[in-house]
Amino acid sequence: MTAVARPLPARRPSMTGGARQVFEYKAMVYRRVWRGSVFSTFLSPVLFLAAMGIGLGSFVDGGNAIASLGGVPYAVFLAPGLLAAQGMQTAASESTWTIMGGFVWDRTFHGMYATPVSVAGIVFGQLAWVTARLTMVATAFFVVMLAFGFVGSPFGVFGIVASVLTGLAFAAPITAFAAGQKNDSVFSMIFRFFITPLFLFSGTFFPIEQLPLIIRPIAWLTPTFHGVALARGLSLGTLDPLGAVVHLGVLGLYIVIGAACALITFRRSLSR
Amino acid sequence: MTTAQPIAAPASPEFAPDRPGVPEAARESLIRARGLTKKFAEFVAVDAIDFDVAPGESFGFLGPNGAGKTSTMRMIGCVSPITGGVLSVLGMNPAHDAALIKGRIGVVPQQDTLDMELTVRENLIIYGRYFDLSRREAGRRADDLLEFVQLTDRAKSTVESLSGGMKRRLTIARSLVNEPDLLLLDEPTTGLDPQARHLLWDRLYRLKQQGVTLVLTTHYMDEAEQLCDRLVVMDKAHIVAEGSPRELIDQYSTKEVLELRFPVGVLETLGTELDGLAERIERLPDRVLLYADDGEAAAAAAHARGLRPETVLVRRSSLEDVFLRLTGRSLIE
Numbered sequence A: 001m002t003a004v005a006r007p008l009p010a011r012r013p014s015m016t017g018g019a020r021q022v023f024e025y026k027a028m029v030y031r032r033v034w035r036g037s038v039f040s041t042f043l044s045p046v047l048f049l050a051a052m053g054i055g056l057g058s059f060v061d062g063g064n065a066i067a068s069l070g071g072v073p074y075a076v077f078l079a080p081g082l083l084a085a086q087g088m089q090t091a092a093s094e095s096t097w098t099i100m101g102g103f104v105w106d107r108t109f110h111g112m113y114a115t116p117v118s119v120a121g122i123v124f125g126q127l128a129w130v131t132a133r134l135t136m137v138a139t140a141f142f143v144v145m146l147a148f149g150f151v152g153s154p155f156g157v158f159g160i161v162a163s164v165l166t167g168l169a170f171a172a173p174i175t176a177f178a179a180g181q182k183n184d185s186v187f188s189m190i191f192r193f194f195i196t197p198l199f200l201f202s203g204t205f206f207p208i209e210q211l212p213l214i215i216r217p218i219a220w221l222t223p224t225f226h227g228v229a230l231a232r233g234l235s236l237g238t239l240d241p242l243g244a245v246v247h248l249g250v251l252g253l254y255i256v257i258g259a260a261c262a263l264i265t266f267r268r269s270l271s272r
Numbered sequence B: 001m002t003t004a005q006p007i008a009a010p011a012s013p014e015f016a017p018d019r020p021g022v023p024e025a026a027r028e029s030l031i032r033a034r035g036l037t038k039k040f041a042e043f044v045a046v047d048a049i050d051f052d053v054a055p056g057e058s059f060g061f062l063g064p065n066g067a068g069k070t071s072t073m074r075m076i077g078c079v080s081p082i083t084g085g086v087l088s089v090l091g092m093n094p095a096h097d098a099a100l101i102k103g104r105i106g107v108v109p110q111q112d113t114l115d116m117e118l119t120v121r122e123n124l125i126i127y128g129r130y131f132d133l134s135r136r137e138a139g140r141r142a143d144d145l146l147e148f149v150q151l152t153d154r155a156k157s158t159v160e161s162l163s164g165g166m167k168r169r170l171t172i173a174r175s176l177v178n179e180p181d182l183l184l185l186d187e188p189t190t191g192l193d194p195q196a197r198h199l200l201w202d203r204l205y206r207l208k209q210q211g212v213t214l215v216l217t218t219h220y221m222d223e224a225e226q227l228c229d230r231l232v233v234m235d236k237a238h239i240v241a242e243g244s245p246r247e248l249i250d251q252y253s254t255k256e257v258l259e260l261r262f263p264v265g266v267l268e269t270l271g272t273e274l275d276g277l278a279e280r281i282e283r284l285p286d287r288v289l290l291y292a293d294d295g296e297a298a299a300a301a302a303h304a305r306g307l308r309p310e311t312v313l314v315r316r317s318s319l320e321d322v323f324l325r326l327t328g329r330s331l332i333e
């Protein structure tokens, strides 16, 4: 034999299992598209708030709706709800095709898993990145809200946190689901049958008290309802502590269970 | 085993063979498998195979589609849990020390896992980061590796725009970013043109000279003959033979092979005319192979019997012949 084994590394693998590097990878990819993304990040709240808040709002406010909206103009009622619901939309689009692609298209997750980066590192790096994206999008949204004068109270700024948590409550379980998919047609179904109905019926555009009694409990189970209620309660200054605890608890539960499922599905797809 | 000096300076600056902390087992054999088994549900993809890979050698798995080569490589690479048997890599157990093992190996998977959205250089840098290299060090190594695989002028291209051969070269460069002790190459040159293959072989040969242990799978005999000191022939989840290319040919084939091609239809009519002309005769759909130590003599004997093939070719035995002998099938159908 002509050669020898070289020494084993002195350094143990990093504590975070490489989550930081996975985050860095996502940021590296994002850097290539950020210019276009920044534009749409601001454009979308401007369009929504202008059309729904000002356009639809002046129509609604002319009638006798203000009472059921808690005595505020429709735009001020709507804006924090949209802020939270936007988190759901962002999370869903960041956690479907890109996740599946990392397993079956360019297989970058398999590439990571061949290195010291662990399954947990990949999952938490990915979720950390989605958190960063959600923060960017929600902050932009809040800035536009502020510019339009649609923020009801100084606590409204915490609507950014509500939006991020709402987003994560979707990102974690959708990421877990997407990791097991071999075909992307299911994702457009997610948008059609989950995201869009939740956007419309979870209290974003009108109080869920307007819904028939039998479907109201369904709304209570969705993260969107709790995220919207949290953001709105903060913005309008109507949030009671018990409500806040319930809303945060439900969102937290979705995040924790979703992340746990993602650890399982990622492991199943990577380690066969 | 006593350790001799490597031919060239090893890639790692911390090279110190007798350093305490290197498990004794890893100095003896870098990979050790006993009864190694992989099942997918009930299906047995790797059936209780035994092999050892010594430090510094280059070791090959030769076998047809579905033989279990990739399944074996994935177990060695710690991305596929073993179903049965014993496996140690670099003296460690993949079930417990996956991250440590992965930190010291380089992997060229059968299917590329390059990031299509990033540039060539960015792909190398981010991969270096996965091994916890500083950004600066990753950048330095990326530039060296681009030089090594002759992709420097494509550093800023996106991976999407590279040819198949260039992507493969980039994957090999990427697998070296952590200066691995052990390189796992799963069909490194499948689908490449001869020029690209020769370039890759040359790069792999240099790595071998630097003391890197290579483990590769292939279904090209010439690749196995070029690169492997020792190889195992795999078929249907089993190892059916083991040795150096020369040993395998000596053991399972004759020195020479006489290939006879007959006009369409004639082959089927041949009965006993060929008997006794060679030690062993293989009838393939399009030709007959006669295994004899003296091919010319066998050709003359065939001529004397009145056989008039369309073409007559005498060549040296290759691993292809070994494979045919062992499995009754060609490597590439």
Ligand SMILES: Nc1ncnc2c1ncn2[C@@H]1O[C@H](COP(=O)(O)OP(=O)(O)OP(=O)(O)O)[C@@H](O)[C@H]1O
Binding pocket: A272, B040, B043, B044, B045, B063, B064, B065, B066, B067, B068, B069, B070, B071, B072, B110, B219
């Ligand atoms: N994830 C899996 N699930 C089920 N069966 C699998 C899986 N991976 C591989 N197999 C089966 O195991 C067997 C061995 O596959 P493997 O990929 O190891 O073969 P191989 O020797 O690498 O073949 P090739 O030359 O085509 O790459 C095949 O029959 C394959 O279908």
Ligand SMILES: [Mg+2]
Binding pocket: B069, B070, B071, B110, B186
């Ligand atoms: Mg294979």
